[in-house]
Amino acid sequence: MRILKPIQVLSALIFAAALLIPPTLAHAATLNWSGLDARFYDGPIPPPGTTIESVPLDPALSLTGAGPAYRVLYSTVDQHDQPAVSTGAVFLPPGPAPEGGFPVIAWAHGTVGLGDDCTPSALPRSPRDDEYLSHWLNQGYAVVASDYAGLGTPGLMSYLNSVTTAHGVVDSVIAAHDMGLPLSPEWAIVGQSQGGGAAVASARWATEFSAGTRLDYRGVVATGTPANIDNFVRQAGPALELPELGPVANAYTAYILAAFREARPDLDINSVLTPEGLAAAERAETVCVRPLTDELADLNPAAFFSAPLSSIPGMADALYEYMGTPSTGFDRPLFLGVGLLDRDVPPASTLAFYDQLVANNQNVTLRIYPE
Template identity: 55%
Template sequence: MPRRSAVTLAALAAVTALTVTVAPTTAAPLIPGSPMPEPMAPIVTPDWSGLDVRTPESLPDLPAESGVPLQEVPLAEAQRMPSGGDTQQRFAYSTVDQHGEIAASTAAVFLPTGEAPEGGRPVLARAHGTTGMGDNCTPSAGSRNDKVLVDHWVDAGYAVVASDYTGMGTPGLMSYFNGEATAVSVVDSVIAAQKLDSVGAQLSEKCAVAGQSQGGGAALHVAHGASSHSAGAGLDYRGAPSPRVRRPTSRSWCSPGRRRSRRWHCRTPSTRTSRTFSPGSARRTRRSTCPPR
């Protein structure tokens, strides 16, 4: 046998022996029925504020219509807004899920300090961004990733109603990419909040919606169908505000009513009528053209 071939065979034998030597001998076989590792603990331990409605048994009988409050409790201290007053509630309400069936959802409502102005506080419906898919990710139970922004609105004088969306902290699954179902949850949360014993009398019929990420899609769907969905509920839908970044380029503005606060643009897509939406004003203006730039 040539010397080169003998060296090659010896090297292959050494590698094979080394491989056999270091091969694992205790690896668990991946077969059906084998035990799985314990799941990770949730990053946030939910605090349901005493209102845990994750199972059908924990809910009262659902009504035949949507937008009806089912239960309400004061929010736990950790879930409250720093700028809010004493009245900050978590509540369950009826809405319509992605299958067109009456279902339950939950929401939080945050009221500012002080007395409500004449006519009530204008309502901002907050559509939250992505927090996750499981019940432990329910915003009103501790997984709120927009607390600074919500507190900004409360500090500016708005009553903020923030839906968790159907299936988050309630029976069923949250329909993540179904903007229409998410929007219905948002609108129904405002309708239900108007009927709460704790805050209903302090809320104005004027409402707008704001959201980002997942909630941005929900806000667009709310803007598309809020007026028709809330027909008969007495809501006066004003539009979807967004923060002003550059000079005004549109026909109307929505100010939170404080000089130190940012101004907010409020556009109603289907009309040229612009309306003010602020805690201190109920004026309406009409312009036929955009202002000069």
């Protein structure tokens, strides 16, 4: 097994970033909690980044390239700035650790849904994710994969919430280092789709949120990144015009509405929704992305609204606070990958974000994949 030097982490991530471009949809499968079912956890919550419990991950849920693997329950912070818990999985390479421990990749998963039935660590990984993450295990990296708070734990997962997902990802890495495993303090972040946004947000706050832990954050790879989505969402209404994203756009819209109204009940999102929009948001709280896409296939996002979302006072600021993409303050390199055939995240969104980063003198590399 070959171990890359710490300074090679970001270069190695860039080498395989193209593998992340295709979207991943959740499968219908039997949930397997590996003996750690935290859906109704009501115990004490220690400071963020603390491991509350860990168990061996059922081998049926592990990665092809993994040695020891664990399911972990850890503490974090939720969308209401309150103590919360999240679950995740930790995968170690096979064989002994090098001196100083295995460097770590924090994997930020893409859109799977908001309900407990969609919890990644309780389901088999997709073949694509298995192949991709096993690549890093074979190179000598441990993989820490947060489920995000609310997936398999109390509360609703706060879809596309920048700060909350950053807490979840960073706290998962801190918690993994709280398990007594042979892990290096050096770590990087990789994310795709929803996870691309989570990865960028986590990169912005990685050093701040891990202060005092002696972790050494090195950089981020984000592909299919839904950047500056708040600018688009605030235009939502009966006259909404979308790029051609296919029926999955209905599911994405429903997830945003469900999560945003839960995070900001003071805004009364329901007041601008049609009966179809209300029903879609309700279903979005529990139904995973593939079946929800099928359920809503005959609709379009404009049909969800009886009035413009912007008609609610304070909406623009609230959306930015909830899902705004940071474009300054990064203290380590960023790599952005854009697939021009991406039907889930408009490429123009990520390209505009790249221009922002360049204008703000951030250390960013862009790679465009035409196919």
